[in-house]
Amino acid sequence: MIKRLSIILICFSIFLAGCPGVNDYTIDLPGELQLVRSNPQNIGISVPIGEKEFPATNIVPSKVVELDWDDTHLFAKQQLNEGEYRYWIIKIQDEEVTGPLGLGEFNSVIRGLNTEVNFKSLDYFDKIR
Numbered sequence: 001m002i003k004r005l006s007i008i009l010i011c012f013s014i015f016l017a018g019c020p021g022v023n024d025y026t027i028d029l030p031g032e033l034q035l036v037r038s039n040p041q042n043i044g045i046s047v048p049i050g051e052k053e054f055p056a057t058n059i060v061p062s063k064v065v066e067l068d069w070d071d072t073h074l075f076a077k078q079q080l081n082e083g084e085y086r087y088w089i090i091k092i093q094d095e096e097v098t099g100p101l102g103l104g105e106f107n108s109v110i111r112g113l114n115t116e117v118n119f120k121s122l123d124y125f126d127k128i129r
Contacts, residue, residue, distance in 0.1 A: 027125055030069050031092040033059075035125065043122065045076055045088075047095055059097050060088045066119035075110075075117045089113075 027035040029045070036058075037043045045060035065085075066077035069092070076088040078100065087106035088099030098109060110117055 029067070029074060031074075032095065033074055033090065033092070035064065035067065035122070037122075045074070045090070059090065059095060060099070064122070066121055067125065068117050068119050070115050073113065073115070075119070077119050 024039065025037050029035055032047050034046050034048065035043065036046050042062045043064045044058050044062050045064060047057045047059055049057060060076050060078060063079045064076050065079045068075045072092055074090045074092055076090070076099075078086045078088060080086060085103070086100035087103065088097060088101070089106070089109060090097050101109065
């Protein structure tokens with residue numbers, strides 16, 4: 001009896017360990033882009049392959065911390081380490097990626113695009129999903 005109960009508990013634990021966490025999510029972004037969070041340290045921007053959400057092609061690696069977009073481009077801020085950031089620009093229409101960029105390079109490209117970027121934290125997008 002104890003052996004059977006132990007096996008059931010082990011199987012149940014394995015099942016729970018394989019389930020996505022409560023705070024894991026996917027947010028649809030403009031075009032075919034998606035923000036995918038599989039854990040607090042693994043948050044990237046992906047493009048689904050085919051009809052299904054997964055598998056997906058990761059086009060901005062972790063850890064994306066802020067986003068903004070306009071009619072033609074999506075802008076992402078990626079945190080590498082505490083206080084160290086890289087910036088990414090994605091054309092929504094064809095998913096052409098520019099990045100990673102330093103802040104100076106990013107601002108130069110933004111001026112060339114004649115647009116304004118007002119990054120919002122992912123908490124903002126999590127609340128409206």
